[in-house]
Amino acid sequence: MTAMSDMIVLDQVYKKFQTQKDGKTHWFTAVEPISLTVKQGEIFGLMGYSGAGKSTLLRLMNLLERPDGGTVTIDGEVLTDMNPKQLRVARHNVGMIFQQFNLMSNKTVFENVAFNLKVAGYAKDNIYARVMECLEIVNLTDRANHYPAQLSGGQKQRVGIARAIAPNPKVLLADEPTSALDPSTTRALLSTLKEVNEKLGVTIVIVTHEMSVIRRICNRAALLHEGHLLEVADVVDGQIIATTEVGRGLVQED
Numbered sequence: 001m002t003a004m005s006d007m008i009v010l011d012q013v014y015k016k017f018q019t020q021k022d023g024k025t026h027w028f029t030a031v032e033p034i035s036l037t038v039k040q041g042e043i044f045g046l047m048g049y050s051g052a053g054k055s056t057l058l059r060l061m062n063l064l065e066r067p068d069g070g071t072v073t074i075d076g077e078v079l080t081d082m083n084p085k086q087l088r089v090a091r092h093n094v095g096m097i098f099q100q101f102n103l104m105s106n107k108t109v110f111e112n113v114a115f116n117l118k119v120a121g122y123a124k125d126n127i128y129a130r131v132m133e134c135l136e137i138v139n140l141t142d143r144a145n146h147y148p149a150q151l152s153g154g155q156k157q158r159v160g161i162a163r164a165i166a167p168n169p170k171v172l173l174a175d176e177p178t179s180a181l182d183p184s185t186t187r188a189l190l191s192t193l194k195e196v197n198e199k200l201g202v203t204i205v206i207v208t209h210e211m212s213v214i215r216r217i218c219n220r221a222a223l224l225h226e227g228h229l230l231e232v233a234d235v236v237d238g239q240i241i242a243t244t245e246v247g248r249g250l251v252q253e254d
């Protein structure tokens, strides 16, 4: 087997936000300069307490947040060098799922998935088959004509996964995808993500504050604290192998 190639490379990316306090403008650094590489085929976790900068770092990976400095490279393409049109095309390589699912409530399950294919420029004739294929992967073919309000949380998130993987992305970014779900639904959803990773070869980055999520499906995980990257750990047989003093924080149960 050849060595795994780099899928996502962050080089010194950082992000500041402007805030107003007592009538004054303040700058707040949500993500300090971070360099991080995610390998092709990995499931990579982003861990840390609330406010650590996990979501911001995830959103920097597809430039949903523009970094104030540094470069973002996905599958060899430097996203931070692209113009808006090039970026729109490159983003088809990066799917995303959200904590609150973000489905369109006035569209059926089928239409929600189909919409993403239209946006990605899929030929009309191919859309039906591709939607059904993706609903099959997440085990939802029998819900194709239902509306989001008629689905459970776990089913809604499956639609989110189907929608995200439909245009065949190389990367799937998942922002706390299970935190609105109960434990057994969470387990089922994590299995689905694992399947998507193994069968389709999609590289996954998952933001979570739950150690169990890291243990169950991640190959590696990064610990963030106040915008800093403290540690990157390996996950071997459900054990998180931290390598430095500071990284011991990762091993604590929440």
Ligand SMILES: Nc1ncnc2c1ncn2[C@@H]1O[C@H](COP(=O)(O)OP(=O)(O)OP(=O)(O)O)[C@@H](O)[C@H]1O
Residues within 6 Å of the ligand: 017, 018, 019, 030, 048, 049, 050, 051, 052, 053, 054, 055, 056, 057, 209
């Ligand atoms: N658009 C924004 N404007 C101003 N501040 C922001 C913005 N987005 C995020 N922040 C701030 O940046 C910091 C990091 O936020 P972020 O959402 O990345 O953290 P997180 O680790 O994902 O936290 P949580 O687990 O609570 O979602 C927080 O202090 C947050 O308030």
